[in-house]
Amino acid sequence: MGTEAQTDGTEDIAAAAGGERRYRREDVARAAGVKVRNLRYYQERGLLPPPRREGRIAWYSDDHLTRLRLISDLLGRGYTVNGIGELLAAWEHGGGLSQLLGLEREMTRDxxxxxxxxxxxxxxxxxxxxxxxxxxxxxxxxxxxxxxxxxxxxxxxxxxxxxxxxxxxxxxxxxxxxDAGDFVQVQAAALADRFVGLFRQHVIGAEGLGPLSASQLDHVREAVAALRPVAGEVVATEFARAMGRRVEAEVAELLRTEQ
DNA sequence: TTTCTTACA
DNA sequence: TGTAAGCA
Structure with missing residues (x-):
């Protein structure tokens, strides 16, 4: 009972001072809506970077929290842990802003x-x-x-x-x-809408769309840049998988009818 | 005692 | 994914 009266674990003082918010294991998990046990699992699978250690307590940052939310959202959409791992790796790969901009140029170029x-x-x-x-x-x-x-x-x-x-x-x-080209273009536009929606909801969402500070704007710009390789990776991966399944089914059908 | 990890079901 | 037991 006495434990109830203690801190909720978030360091508001640090946040007010402009520093990063820190969360205890249990707090990030609760904030992101995942079980503590799975937190560890994601870490083991490389989906989540390890927390900062201070003795026996693990400190998680806002970055951990956002990533956890993304993971659980993706999981909810039916992505496998492995798949998410690949996406995240792709995201990380586009890491530095300069590299992101390079990728961006690459993808924008006709x-x-x-x-x-x-x-x-x-x-x-x-x-x-x-x-x-x-x-x-x-x-x-x-x-x-x-x-x-x-x-x-x-x-x-x-x-x-x-x-x-x-x-x-x-x-x-x-x-x-x-016809197929036409179809692909339409679907691609729909996919782009979908990703932008996800982005709006999770990256911009919480703060609403009020006037953004310079640093928020930077954050948004960076996130937009990061979205590109991730979205591309998702689509490429899913397309490859879908093609694989279709071709497999087609071949199976051929083999079946030829017997 | 709490917080986290390991290991196993 | 739950959980019991060990560790710092």
Whole structure:
């Protein structure tokens, strides 16, 4: 009972002095809505950096708290502990602000610094064969996959061009490839919305959207930069997994019907 | 005694 | 993920 009258463990004095808030093991866990036991588990799995030690007590910071919240949120969304570990590693990798900005430039750059390929419409027809029509070209331009300039056609991305040609040679109709591209663009926009929503909720959320101080603004800017590689990693990972599952199912189906 | 870890179920 | 027992 006497223990009840003691401190709640957070160091408000330190916080008021501009220092970082410190939490005891039990306090971070409660604040983040996870069990103390799992706190340790996340640490073991490398999801959570170790706390600062002071004798036998472990001190956790606000960074630990935010990360814990992220972990438990992601877990709630069905991500595995391993998956989250990879995401966090990716996040960490984008760590320093300069590196983040580097990554940001990388991701913002159209088609990731690829050499454009220019050809005439005639060459284009030859490349894609009889399946390619002017309508296809028009749609591709609409989707931003090519730029049209009179008789000349420019692909900003050689890789994308080669991938498309390969698909066409495999027998996939050009029109459907363009449909897929369209679909991907729409889905990508939805994904981006989703991530920005997450971000707004968890990074900006608590403080609301009042006027931000310079340091808060820095925090937000940094978090936005950090979001990019993480979001990219999530999407890439999930896409790879989904493709793996689909292909596996497809192969299984083929094997089954051939028996 | 409390706080945390180890180890096992 | 719970928990009993050991440790500092």
């Amino acid at each position: 088609w990731v610094q690829e050499e454009p390929v220019t050809m005439t419409r005639a060459e284009l027809r030859e490349l894609f064969g009889p399946g390619a029509t002017a309508e296809h070209t028009r749609r591709a331009a609409e989707l931003g996959y090519v730029r049209l300039d009179g008789e000349r056609v420019t692909y900003p991305s050689r890789r994308l061009l080669e991938a498309t040609v390969a698909l066409v040679r495999q027998g996939v109709p050009l029109g459907e490839i363009l």
